[in-house]
Amino acid sequence: MPGWVFIISRSLIFLLLLFVTTKILGKKQISELSFFEYVAGITIGSIAGEVVTGLESNAYHGAIAIFMFGLVTFLVNYISIHSKKFRDFAEGRGTVVIKDGKILEDNLKKEKYTIDEISALLRQKSIFRIADVEYAVLEPRGNLSAMLKKDYQPLTPKDIGLKLPNEESPQTIIMDGSIVDEALRWTGKSRGWLYAELEKMGVTLDNVFIGELNSYGELTVDLYDDKIKVPQPQQRPLLMASLKKVQADLELYCLSTNCEKSKAMYKKNAALLQESIDKLKPFLNG
Structure with missing residues (x-):
């Protein structure tokens, strides 16, 4: 053979x-x-x-x-x-290489790492000053885990008392110009709805490389032809703008009327609507 x-x-x-x-x-x-x-x-x-x-x-x-x-x-x-x-x-243990902003030279030599290598690993985590690091561990698999000092940690919505909605993972309902029917059914949408949304955007199905539907029911698409500009979803910003306009109109009616009963009614409803706007702002800011 x-x-x-x-x-x-x-x-x-x-x-x-x-x-x-x-x-x-x-x-x-x-x-x-x-x-x-x-x-x-x-x-x-x-x-x-x-x-x-x-x-x-x-x-x-x-x-x-x-x-x-x-x-x-x-x-x-x-x-x-x-x-x-x-x-x-068999796998080794994590080694502390930075503590309180100071490099532990003995541990660094033990792991045969240089300052340049540790600095490069820190830069991959967008950390450019060793003094800003509270604690850094070189993991057994070679990656670096680092925690910044409290003063240098980024603010989170929880730190400022802001409540944000829970986001679900987007569903890919169009791939390579074809509809992914299983994902579309999972979102509770129909093909008729999808064709209507594509028509609003002015694009055809065969020109869509990938289309995703987020947890708010907004469709975003990436086209094969990158020269075509696709409008971004505006449902949530438009709803927020409408709510603000109605609230402003209520305040205007409150100022323009001479009837004390009507004035109190407009003022009360304007305050209630403003309270609703504040609660919905994290959801409707897009």
Whole structure:
């Protein structure tokens, strides 16, 4: 049998074997790797490559080697889940490298990291001054977790007493110019509604690369033709503007009437509407 036939057949067999092994090991094998997983992954790939291209090698032996490395990695992960001591040994522990804005040089040398490398990891988190950091930990998988000092932490809506609505994840109801019927049904909308919204925007379905519907029922689209400007949803801003106009009209009626009973009624309703506007502002600001 020609050599190229061996290579093709072995490539398909070991590609399938590697896929099955990776599926068994789980998502960690293709995300952030521990030291052991990193070594095992490289070795498994090297074995597969050698067996696929080495026509005189024994494919059966290569399959056994891949199986053994996959089995050992699986067992290490399994034991790590049930034993913290073993997990600390196999995967390592987090190391504090910054505390109270000061770098812990001994820990930094222990992990063989330089100041430049730590600074680069901090800049990836939009932190440009080490003195602003309250606490930073170098995690076992090589990423840096950092907490800013209280004075430098960004304000949150809770800090200023602002209540915001809970946002649900948007649903992709158009993809590659085709309607995703399952997602559309999930939103409770119909195809007729969708075609009507696209008509309002002045776009056709076949020109929509992706269309998303948010939790407020607003449709946003990304077109294949980037030169076409698509208007942004205005339902919420328009509703807020209408409410403000009605509230202003009530105050105007209150000032323009001479009837004390009507004046009190307009004033009361204007105050109630203003209270409603304040409550709805986080929802209707767009």
